[in-house]
Amino acid sequence: MAGDENLILVRSRATLNRPFERIDAMQAQVENAFRSKRKELEDKLRETQQKLNELQAAKKEKGQQSMVLSAEQQAEIKRFRETEARAKIELREVKKQLKRETESLENRLKWINIAGMPLLVTISGLSLALIKKKKTAAK
Numbered sequence: 001m002a003g004d005e006n007l008i009l010v011r012s013r014a015t016l017n018r019p020f021e022r023i024d025a026m027q028a029q030v031e032n033a034f035r036s037k038r039k040e041l042e043d044k045l046r047e048t049q050q051k052l053n054e055l056q057a058a059k060k061e062k063g064q065q066s067m068v069l070s071a072e073q074q075a076e077i078k079r080f081r082e083t084e085a086r087a088k089i090e091l092r093e094v095k096k097q098l099k100r101e102t103e104s105l106e107n108r109l110k111w112i113n114i115a116g117m118p119l120l121v122t123i124s125g126l127s128l129a130l131i132k133k134k135k136t137a138a139k
Contacts, residue, residue: 026105034098041087041094048080 055073 020109027102031098034094037094038091041090045084045087048083052076052080 052073055070055076
């Protein structure tokens with residue numbers, strides 16, 4: 001038996017990578033839900049940066065010094081920084097929530113795999129025992 005060609009072939013086979021399609025689909029669904037929020041926040045940041053650049057370009061056209069900021073530019077910079085800070089905080093929260101959702105999904109699947117199958121086997125064993133007991137009691 002130790003030298004059988006078929007046993008050697010079976011032993012040397014590489015393990016196949018079988019991804020969990022259902023898990024991948026769930027993760028993609030969660031990621032899509034948060035992707036739109038992230039895009040919206042990034043667009044806000046880009047828009048604010050563009051406004052700031054336009055103000056700076058307008059100031060250069062007027063021939064004003066580029067080092068001295070007008071009141072309008074200072075207000076826009078302040079709004080930009082506030083918007084940027086809020087957007088970064090929201091993005092962090094979105095990432096945290098995505099991570100929490102993914103970890104929750106993984107934990108649920110682990111519990112199903114760890115506890116679900118033994119529970120299913122136990123219930124089916126008890127059911128078979130009860131059925132067999134009823135059949136023998138009826139005779």
